[in-house]
Amino acid sequence: MTKSLTTFKYLSFDVVGTLIDFEGGLTSCLKEIGTESGVEVDGEEALALYRAARYSDATDLFPDDLVRVYLLIAPKLGLPAEKAYGERLRDSAKSWKAFPDSVKALADLKQHYRLIAMTNARRWAFEFFSKELGNPFHAAFTADDTGTEKPDPAFFHQVFDFVSSEGASKDDILHVAQSQYHDIGISRQLGMTNCWIQRRHAQKGYGGTIEPAEFTKPDYHFTSMVELAEAVRIANEN
Known part of the structure; x- marks a missing residue:
């Protein structure tokens, strides 16, 4: 009982x-980057890619690992694969x-x-x-x-x-x-x-x-x- x-x-x-x-925080930041880049980001697709990238043998502590994750998923979302954007995603945690x-x-x-x-x-x-x-x-x-x-x-x-x-x-x-x-x-x-x-x-x-x-x-x-x-x-x- x-x-x-x-x-x-x-x-x-x-x-x-x-x-x-955190899902809202992640997708919001990625969509902002997408808007600036002229790309429409699908939130659920982004989360699926994030999940696959995050849970690998090469992970770092969260949310620092978002820099690495971003560089992996950005090309698949049509976003610029630049470290500065990964750092932006990491730092977005401060305002989730x-x-x-x-x-x-x-x-x-x-x-x-x-x-x-x-x-x-x-x-x-x-x-x-x-x-x-x-x-x-x-x-x-x-x-x-x-x-x-x-x-x-x-x-x-x-x-x-x-x-x-x-x-x-x-x-x-x-x-x-x-x-x-x-x-x-x-x-x-x-x-x-x-x-x-x-x-x-x-x-x-x-x-x-x-x-x-x-x-x-x-x-x-x-x-x-x-x-x-x-x-x-x-x-x-x-």
């Missing part, structure tokens, strides 16, 4: 794709927007839990994301802090060690994420309770996120952060 939402002390969050609209429901939902959830960010992004980028989200986090773990990326179990174990230092355990954490590949599957394998925020529920495919080898049925399933916040509110009133 799935544990009640009232039993958790912490909510751990994937950030990019769950709270920050939160999903419309993220800030309010996090503020509401913060009244009930300690919020932990778990992101494959580098610390420099996370600082911009956190500010965009209203700096709601009790603690944050980035690729720079952990030396690895999800779905590596080592990333999660560092979070387990942190909550242990505060007298809690992984059983006190509800892990919230949109990525089946990076978060939902591995959190299940590690014995965590998880919550899938299906951001692409109205779209086909996995967009900019790698497709999992197999689908993991989550403990909780919502299509938005506001639905999670509302479920928590109701649980606390009952």
Whole structure:
């Protein structure tokens, strides 16, 4: 039986794709470059190319890796394959927007839990994301802090060690994420309770996120952060 939402002390969050609209940020920047170059960029095509380029053996930490990725996908999109444009795509992360429901939902959830960010992004980028989200986090773990990326179990174990230092355990954490590949599957394998925020529920495919080898049925399933916040509110009133 799935544990009640009232039993958790912490909510751990994937950030990019769950709270920050990275697909919108990526495609917006690529379309701007396309407009300047007289090329119409299809957003879904760009995301598919990004996904294929991003998940290779030559990847660097995110979002620094966007420079390399851009140079790979630009010719296929008809865009100028110049490093300066790749750097522009990387730097666009500084202005990526939160999903419309993220800030309010996090503020509401913060009244009930300690919020932990778990992101494959580098610390420099996370600082911009956190500010965009209203700096709601009790603690944050980035690729720079952990030396690895999800779905590596080592990333999660560092979070387990942190909550242990505060007298809690992984059983006190509800892990919230949109990525089946990076978060939902591995959190299940590690014995965590998880919550899938299906951001692409109205779209086909996995967009900019790698497709999992197999689908993991989550403990909780919502299509938005506001639905999670509302479920928590109701649980606390009952």
